[in-house]
Amino acid sequence: MVIDGHVHAGKGDGLTGPWNTDAPLGAYLRRARAAGIGRAVVFPALHTDYGRANLELARVVSRSRGRLIGFAFVHAGRDRGRIHEMVGTAVRQWGFRGIKVHRLDAPATREVCEAARSFGVPVLYDVLGEPFRIELLAQQYPDVDFIVPHLGSFADDFRAHYQVIDQLCRFPNVYTDTAGVRRFDYLVSAVRRAGPRKVIFGSDGPWLHPGLELHKIRLLQLPRRHEALVTGGNMLRLLSKAGRPSLRAVAAA
Numbered sequence: 001m002v003i004d005g006h007v008h009a010g011k012g013d014g015l016t017g018p019w020n021t022d023a024p025l026g027a028y029l030r031r032a033r034a035a036g037i038g039r040a041v042v043f044p045a046l047h048t049d050y051g052r053a054n055l056e057l058a059r060v061v062s063r064s065r066g067r068l069i070g071f072a073f074v075h076a077g078r079d080r081g082r083i084h085e086m087v088g089t090a091v092r093q094w095g096f097r098g099i100k101v102h103r104l105d106a107p108a109t110r111e112v113c114e115a116a117r118s119f120g121v122p123v124l125y126d127v128l129g130e131p132f133r134i135e136l137l138a139q140q141y142p143d144v145d146f147i148v149p150h151l152g153s154f155a156d157d158f159r160a161h162y163q164v165i166d167q168l169c170r171f172p173n174v175y176t177d178t179a180g181v182r183r184f185d186y187l188v189s190a191v192r193r194a195g196p197r198k199v200i201f202g203s204d205g206p207w208l209h210p211g212l213e214l215h216k217i218r219l220l221q222l223p224r225r226h227e228a229l230v231t232g233g234n235m236l237r238l239l240s241k242a243g244r245p246s247l248r249a250v251a252a253a
């Protein structure tokens with residue numbers, strides 16, 4: 001089963017770029033099916049009200065008959081004080097399986113990490129070219145899994161790619177996704193140095209074509225079982241912890 005680990009769904013309210021305006025799934029779902037992608041992790045576009053955006057996403061997920069897996073988007077600053085509750089609603093009521101944070105909103109905080117720990121879900125944290133943001137989080141929360149999308153930079157910043165590859169090697173709980181990474185040899189290097197268990201296929205659909213993004217993974221020409229980890233196995237392993245809070249969370253409760 002191929003799982004796309006990075007897809008947006010629903011409308012944003014910013015109207016300053018595709019990322020905060022609209023992420024319609026129609027063409028994405030057709031393209032993904034044609035490419036052999038069976039399931040997708042979805043989260044909202046950037047929004048000024050993630051409570052509302054997550055609720056709208058929950059409706060889309062519930063209509064998908066299991067094809068879509070929701071991640072709750074939170075704003076680490078604006079949603080301060082209610083992140084545990086927002087994630088709790090998403091996980092318990094809607095069956096969401098992860099958290100999305102974006103540095104463009106605000107850098108991730110302890111509150112975000114502790115919600116992830118409590119609910120046993122991964123954090124997909126777009127560091128927007130600043131991988132150092134991951135250093136302290138990964139050390140302070142060794143029982144929380146962090147996925148750094150775009151190998152650290154959607155803007156092809158090779159310095160960020162190098163830093164994230166290094167972090168994949170050093171931190172057992174840090175992963176990357178392949179969404180929109182254009183400089184192919186950084187993907188080769190990530191798999192070679194950190195191993196196939198640390199790299200997750202993602203497309204950044206519907207804005208990028210899932211078939212094209214998946215083809216990049218095929219072009220890595222990995223042994224079959226390694227490719228299967230990248231295209232779904234790794235994400236499934238991370239998602240399987242949801243609802244099973246870590247021992248630290250139990251101890252802290």
Ligand SMILES: [Zn+2]
Binds near residue numbers: 006008204
């Ligand atoms: Zn994205």
